[in-house]
Amino acid sequence: MTNDMQAASGCPFHQKDGGQTSLASTNNSDWWPNALNLDILSQHDKKTNPMDPDFDYAAAFKSLDLEAVKQDLRELINSSQEWWPSDYGSYIGMFVRTAWHLAGSYRKQDGRGGANTGNQRFAPLNSWPDNVNTDKGRRLLWPVKRKYGNKISWGDLIVLAGTVAYEEAGLKTFGFGGGRLDIWHPEKDIYWGEERQWLAPTANRYANDQDRKSLENPLAAVQMGLIYVNPEGVDGIQDPLRTAQDMRVTFDRMGMDDEETVALTAGGHTVGKAHGNGKAENLGADVESADVEFQGLGWHNSEGTGNGANTMVSGLEGAWTTHPTKWDNEFFYLLFTYEWEKTTSPAGAKQWEPINIKEEDKPVDAHNPNVRRNPMMTDADMALKMDPEYRKISERFYADPAYLSEVFARAWYKLTHRDMGPKSRYLGADVPNDDLIWQDPIPSVDYVLSEAEIEDLKAKLLNSGLTSVELINTAWDSARTFRGSDYRGGANGARIRLAPQKDWVGNEPERLAKVLAKLEEIQASLAKKVSIADLIVLGGTAAVEKAAHAAGVNIKVPFLAGRGDATQEQTDVYSFEDLLPKHDGFRNWVKEDYSVQPEELLLDRAQLLGLTAPEMTVLVGGMRVLGTNYAGTAEGVLTARVGVLSNDFFVNLTDMKYNWKPVAKNRYEIVERATGATKWTATRVDLVFGSNSILRSYAEVYAQDDNKEKFVKDFVAAWVKVMNADRFDVK
Template sequence: MKDSVETPGTCPFRGTRIGGAQGSKPTLQDWYPARLRTELLHLHSAEANPQDPDFNYAEAFAKLDLDAIKADIRALMTDSQDNFWPADYGHYGPQMIRMAWHAAGTYRIADGRGGAATAMQRFAPVSSWADNGNTDKSRRLLWPIKQKYGAALSWADLMILTGNVALESMGFETVGFGGGREDAWVADDATYWGPETEIQGRDRWEGDPSGEHYDLENPVGASEMMLIYVNPEGPGGSADPMESAREIRETFARMAMNDEETVALIAGGHAFGKSHGGSDPDGVGPAPEAAPIHAQSLGWMNSSGKGFAEHTMTNGIEGSWVSNPIKWDHEYLHSLMKYDWELIVNETTGAQQWKPKDPDAIKTPDAHREGVEHPLMMMTSDIALKQDPAYRKIVEKFIDQPETFDKAFAEAWYKLTHRDMGPINRLIGKEVPSEPRMFQDPIPDCDHPVIDDGDIASLKSKILETGLGIDALVGAAWASASTFRHSDNRGGANGARVRLAPQKDWEVNNPESLYKVLSALEGIQSEFNDSASGGKRVSLADLIVLAGCAAVEKAAREGGIDIAVPFTPGRMDASDEETDAESFEWLRPVADGFRNYQLNKFSRVTPEQMLLDRAELLTLSAPELTALVGGLRVLGANWDGGSDGVLTDRPGTLSNDFFVNLTDFSLEWLPVDADEQRFEARKRGGDAAVVWTGTRADLIFGHNAQLRQVTEFYAGSDANEKFVRDFVAAWNKVMMLDRFDVKH
């Protein structure tokens, strides 16, 4: 998302790119850093997937014996592979919890990206982040189980299920597990992880570090490059617990966790296992993505001592938080509060960590050497829970109410590992909890017969008889459906949350026009539901989409093309009680190029980059993106009713006029403002009158090489009908993106 245009006259090939190698061949983006990376829309094309096109993962997973898989995983926990990677304390549970946690913990609520749902921990850059050191060993240990179950058990599901089994095998009772995660087959090059090019860089922070207005750049979630959450030694290695608490609160909130969930996750996770700083950091080899070919995708190979066991090196902090690191208990909380802690430096690695001042404090055993004990260890990020007043109250509550802590950790773990899966009806397996959680954006099940073709035709007529404009009807439907994002399967038209706070008041949704549409549709809904026979009912969610479909059909007829827009009924209406307004506020677009909306000007991100980002979240291809923008423009669906990009003299008619007029060589486009956000088109060398106006989100379709080819295709004299068909298909795709009740 960050615009990386170099200063004119400077070389864009300085230094080493993250995950690359010195002297790597320059990429197209290196040569032309300002180009719009439209190839990101085609990252997940079928060509990368070796499975058959008709393979249905949900069906395959549902046929597996979940108990048998869990038994295999449970057996692995204590089957220490001493010649490869010995288990700490004879149990792989703690390191498997870390693997699952770090797979899920990349999620950030701002754009829903990250998380465990596609097993991106297998690919760069995540696979080679410093914070994921040695998670490659955990996945290699799991390979025999993955191999046994093949395509029916994805890496994404296996990693999270293994985390659950690890907890259960050490005495903790989890809430449940839902499968259905499908593996990605290529690296995620669409997610912006931050502006830095160095390990644990902090360029993402803006403002005065000593003041209140010290903010983390959106949409990133972690406090430093290549970390999952925060630096365990404190911000930038500062060893300052209160500053650590501030960054913990910010990063966990960015990952959809409140204070109680944050404390529960940290305390629950640190009830197990240890941190590793047992050897010279200089002896640790490169991360997997930079490792030599003979390493066969294993990284961080350690030449110091044994290279593993007591010489394992990850973040440099050495020790355990508890005296029995492979059994669930509440000792972490009690020790944190009972002892006074002093800051020390690990003599081997130089990392800062904390130990009890009391020499008689309980000890923790060595993970590999019998009869050897060590003082307990805390990180600066642990001491933060004791020093921050709000966190401390929660710690004290958990100590006084241990059953509350158990429940809080169980629920927070379930949320951590399932929040990027979307609605509960996407989850598969007998361990799926019966009740949805609020983070799953619950929608009532359809409990009545849905409308049939005759009802649909009648309702369309009634909608058009209201006299509402095509722009208003299309705008309302787009506002309802286009909040969807495939990254975490949130948003969309099902639930009709566009009529609830906060969405009904979003500026981008043109609240005044939206209110008129909703009021008219509510009247139609009431009349139909009062008079329908056989128990049939229509939801407002269905009517909003149906209104858009009716408007598109009418606009196509205005252009001489009779086409039926597909419509699938069965959506239901969510209530205020089923809607977490604070969470949904994160779905508010700061820019929506489909409606020519820009909340403010960005110094780092251009409107066309934001348009591309939203198109990727809607899973659109370049032709689908082009067709939708061209169609929405001629339908007059701009958020403010403005004329920017409405390149037609017959708005409300679905036609290819946008493309014809954008490629009109007799016109020249010139900026009207210094920062080149808006433009005017005039005849070349003739009449100086303004013919059209447009924004960057319009002109990009004539500027970007790939988008221009599609634009020229739709501008052809024989392309109008083809364009209308493609617009309708793309429109239906967006309207159906969240229909998990009828698809997987």
């Protein structure tokens, strides 16, 4: 052994770089990149939150003088700060774009992204190429945030600033609702794509590059680092008809139809301008990479002043309309009045400019009113003229500016509020009275149930002829649709009895229909009408309580009445298809063979439900011994006392008298070492709780002889958390 090798073997901090010592060289994910990463379940750890534990944001917001905030925003919008001068003496375009790009990361497939958490403040979104200089928008808003402090979150302030900016431009907006809760560290475990390069070729996220509908789920943007589509064309190749395909898919995945897509594209480009009057190579590092002297800002431009006339953003250069600070119909006037040709900006970005435009139709320079500049259009703008369906809508908007204003105002409201869940979560005097179908409205109930009435209902449900498994599974399937990402789904509304949920394979339609029929029969017999939603949850609650008593633990499972029953007319069938369960590790079910492992799918579901790793663990163990597997399969039911809420799953999972033997894809036999006899079968989702070091540590807690009662209490607490996840009326 050489001296160098001896030194390396004896020093725990040995590094390859000339023997230098570093404590930050590698972490567990570097050593074991394929290990199950549980970080997503502690994504919003309270330890990162600087607010007091009893801080109530809703109460703080209600004490806010919203009109005073809006007045301060108006004054800011119509000013120009020396460190970052405004265009045309107005920050209308800046604040619209900052709000747009905060909200624009929303995707309906899993409800992640959007404005609801103020996540644009952190990586990776704060450093996406498409978000260049939104850091300046947030920094411009800082004096307002500092002034009103805890009474308004960053998420609310950014959206409000964009909305007020449109009002200053002359648009009659549809409204504004507060209630967005800021996060305090990056959502690093959200899947934004597998690329390791910004703006990598789009083929990376398409099953078939020629079929633009084959964009990988749950993604909505066409490239890593973009909000929507590439403004220069697909992979930077100008082809508006092909760009239109990307727009249709991307906006649909945000929950927008063709009319909303056209309105948002045109309305977004009615104000503001693009910035590319310089050399792209002069831009410095993004926010996360910039050194300390840049004050937490990124993309420093070393050319000229680095701002004002030298501002670099997308690389495209120019305004879309003649008067970029006014809400008007000039976007469509210019689009349809002139022919447009392909050209490039000073920064080399591909764009479109009009041929032989009248001098009076040109916008003035953003910083020199004595000079006029050509307007420009992106490939997405040209798609509104060239795509046949988009053109029909565009022509109607051109002919009817009032209709454009109405559609855009509603679409902007939807864009910036889509991820906030039901209207009951909205705060402030500017919340519209309208109940919009994309808010998943649910009728309120006016009854109160006494403890005696609840106990009487439990008895009726348990003696109805329905099994405990049928009651538990129906309650679980109703509640498991909840997504903490955008506050959709859940048991409230009982939409499990409506299309499309009643027909979902994962809900076992035949069993579900039987249970619902019996619940409706019970409901009809009651002197005081109780909602089906409450009966569904109460049925599962009663069955869990019965199973706990069978385990020798005398516990009362809390039940909170007050759920309403939504109607089919209040249910957007198309958008609810995005909540369709394709897997549920809690019921040991995977719809089909996916590229990711079942245990990873379990983590995704648990995170959307807002569960911690211990809560996920205890729920899986409890659901197994209760016998709640999909279609009654036996995998993972590691007990001889099925239906008893015992800790048998964890006891037998951690017992070394058994050996685990793989026998098929995602199927294992648990074999007695002494006899070789197969005792049970299991899946990867079951066995990960005995194989993963972190999950096994939780499993061992629940397997201990002195924790049988703790197991039951923890299961009940986690069960109630899921059942009440969507009860915003009592939070």
